[in-house]
Amino acid sequence: MSNPSIVEQLDQAIEQMLAAPDAGMQSGAGLDELLEVAAELRDLPRDNFRTRLRLELEWEAAGRTVSANASHPASASLAKAGSTSAPGLLSLFGKALSGYPVRRSNMALSFALHVLTVLAMGAGLVMVKSMTPQIDTHPYVTVRLEPYAFPIGSAPHHGGGSGGAAEKTPASTGVAPKATREQLTPPVMLRNMQPKIVAEASVIAPELKLPNTKQIGDPLSLLALPSNGPGVGSGIGGNYGTGVGSRGNGPGRGNGSGGGCCDSVYVPGNGVSMPRAIYSPEPEFSEEARKLKFQGDVILLGIIGADGLPRNLTVVRTLGMGLDEKALEAVRTWRFDPARKDGHPVAVQMNIIVNFRLY
Amino acid sequence: MDAVANLAGLANLNQERRLVEAAQSDPSRFAELYESNFHRVYAFVARRVSSRDEAQDVTAEVFHEALRNIGRFQWRGVPFAAWLLRIAANALADRWQRAARTPEVPADDARTENEAGQTEGADVERRAMLFQLVDRLPTDQRLVIMRRFVEQKSIREIAQELGRSEGAVKQLQFRALETLRGQVRNNHE
Numbered sequence: 001m002s003n004p005s006i007v008e009q010l011d012q013a014i015e016q017m018l019a020a021p022d023a024g025m026q027s028g029a030g031l032d033e034l035l036e037v038a039a040e041l042r043d044l045p046r047d048n049f050r051t052r053l054r055l056e057l058e059w060e061a062a063g064r065t066v067s068a069n070a071s072h073p074a075s076a077s078l079a080k081a082g083s084t085s086a087p088g089l090l091s092l093f094g095k096a097l098s099g100y101p102v103r104r105s106n107m108a109l110s111f112a113l114h115v116l117t118v119l120a121m122g123a124g125l126v127m128v129k130s131m132t133p134q135i136d137t138h139p140y141v142t143v144r145l146e147p148y149a150f151p152i153g154s155a156p157h158h159g160g161g162s163g164g165a166a167e168k169t170p171a172s173t174g175v176a177p178k179a180t181r182e183q184l185t186p187p188v189m190l191r192n193m194q195p196k197i198v199a200e201a202s203v204i205a206p207e208l209k210l211p212n213t214k215q216i217g218d219p220l221s222l223l224a225l226p227s228n229g230p231g232v233g234s235g236i237g238g239n240y241g242t243g244v245g246s247r248g249n250g251p252g253r254g255n256g257s258g259g260g261c262c263d264s265v266y267v268p269g270n271g272v273s274m275p276r277a278i279y280s281p282e283p284e285f286s287e288e289a290r291k292l293k294f295q296g297d298v299i300l301l302g303i304i305g306a307d308g309l310p311r312n313l314t315v316v317r318t319l320g321m322g323l324d325e326k327a328l329e330a331v332r333t334w335r336f337d338p339a340r341k342d343g344h345p346v347a348v349q350m351n352i353i354v355n356f357r358l359y
Numbered sequence: 360m361d362a363v364a365n366l367a368g369l370a371n372l373n374q375e376r377r378l379v380e381a382a383q384s385d386p387s388r389f390a391e392l393y394e395s396n397f398h399r400v401y402a403f404v405a406r407r408v409s410s411r412d413e414a415q416d417v418t419a420e421v422f423h424e425a426l427r428n429i430g431r432f433q434w435r436g437v438p439f440a441a442w443l444l445r446i447a448a449n450a451l452a453d454r455w456q457r458a459a460r461t462p463e464v465p466a467d468d469a470r471t472e473n474e475a476g477q478t479e480g481a482d483v484e485r486r487a488m489l490f491q492l493v494d495r496l497p498t499d500q501r502l503v504i505m506r507r508f509v510e511q512k513s514i515r516e517i518a519q520e521l522g523r524s525e526g527a528v529k530q531l532q533f534r535a536l537e538t539l540r541g542q543v544r545n546n547h548e
Contacts, residue, residue: 045405049418
């Protein structure tokens with residue numbers, strides 16, 4: 001530790017020297033040399049000056065375009081007055097008040113970028129204002145099954161027919177008679193060969209393409225011998241009616257009842273359960289409809305077979321915009337637990353309503 | 360300038376020549392010349408102006424001018440510092456001319472040109488060395504020197520800033536000055 005008195009004397013002499021730089025130095029105790037050093041230290045540059053100047057020079061050396069004002073004598077006085085004047089404006093013109101040289105090219109680039117940013121923001125605001133608000137953007141599709149409602153005045157086309165002449169042998173095989181909307185003459189195997197009015201035998205059923213043969217009969221029968229079957233009612237078959245079929249009844253064709261064709265396709269209700277979808281991927285929204293925010297229902301009509309597969313799907317209410325196709329495409333892949341009647345799976349005719357909505 | 364003669368022996372001319380040639384081909388290498396001559400130029404200028412701000416301004420002007428004209432510098436076997444000091448002298452002359460005032464020249468400049476030049480050269484080197492030595496002081500001592508002599512703060516202010524007693528700050532000041540005196544003396548001897 002230094003002698004406290006010397007330390008104090010030195011500090012007092014320095015204090016006097018700093019307070020009155022022009023006054024002669026008063027020293028004692030052999031402090032002259034120390035005070036001489038101290039006097040020269042009054043001219044020391046500021047702490048950051050050397051580093052700042054080096055930085056300026058490096059910038060100038062790198063770009064060769066640093067403003068000459070950075071080293072201009074006026075820059076120091078500007079720097080001193082920087083806090084009271086407009087430093088930002090001066091920097092813009094290359095005065096470099098912050099101690100860093102300013103390149104005019106950088107300032108120009110910065111200015112251009114700021115202008116572009118402001119323009120982009122303005123354009124964005126204009127676009128936002130001119131756009132209509134988007135209410136529904138999220139596509140949402142629901143599908144529900146409804147029993148097919150037959151049009152007023154029509155009957156389900158699940159008819160069937162039968163008949164017979166109370167013969168002991170089953171109905172003989174053959175093609176079903178011509179299908180017509182009105183039956184004049186029921187099909188019979190053994191007919192009146194000399195009728196007063198000739199009318200071709202027919203059944204009430206949709207037209208079908210059948211093998212070209214003259215032998216009419218029950219297409220499902222294996223018996224080749226001519227027979228009207230054990231049923232009653234003048235048709236061909238084993239039940240009641242004027243149609244063709246082993247178990248049906250009525251003037252149609254097949255094992256249903258009433259006019260019509262084919263095997264029974266039921267409508268849910270009256271002992272027929274609804275089919276239940278067990279695999280039902282959701283239909284997709286078409287891109288076109290989504291963009292135009294188009295929404296609504298597509299109604300499909302189809303038969304859910306006893307095997308659980310959808311068949312004969314047709315669009316009965318179209319929506320357009322590709323949504324009909326999307327609905328068909330999806331529902332065709334569905335699989336059902338089939339409808340049941342008396343515990344047995346049966347085919348049912350269903351409306352499948354696909355609801356396309358945007359939320 | 361005759362002061363250059365005193366500087367010649369102090370510089371490693373060959374190394375300096377390589378630095379100059381490097382800076383002439385690649386201006387980014389000018390930083391090395393700057394570092395080795397900063398204190399010399401500043402000390403030269405500081406003796407001739409009245410304020411630190413003015414000394415810093417002129418010093419900056421000298422180095423910017425030197426960087427711009429480094430390509431035109433021709434090596435003639437004299438230290439690069441001589442060229443820098445000539446630029447500094449011209450800058451000071453311009454400044455005085457603009458201000459239309461008498462240069463603030465120390466009293467010893469009234470002597471003969473040769474004598475003054477030799478004395479001044481030694482003085483510039485001594486000051487430059489002193490300023491360089493300040494940079495090499497221990498951190499706390501350097502901090503006290505900078506606060507005391509550059510910012511001209513009182514011992515109490517420095518003590519508050521550093522969180523130390525006034526006595527401790529005075530001790531740091533004393534030790535720093537002793538260190539500097541000793542190193543300057545050793546370098547001169």
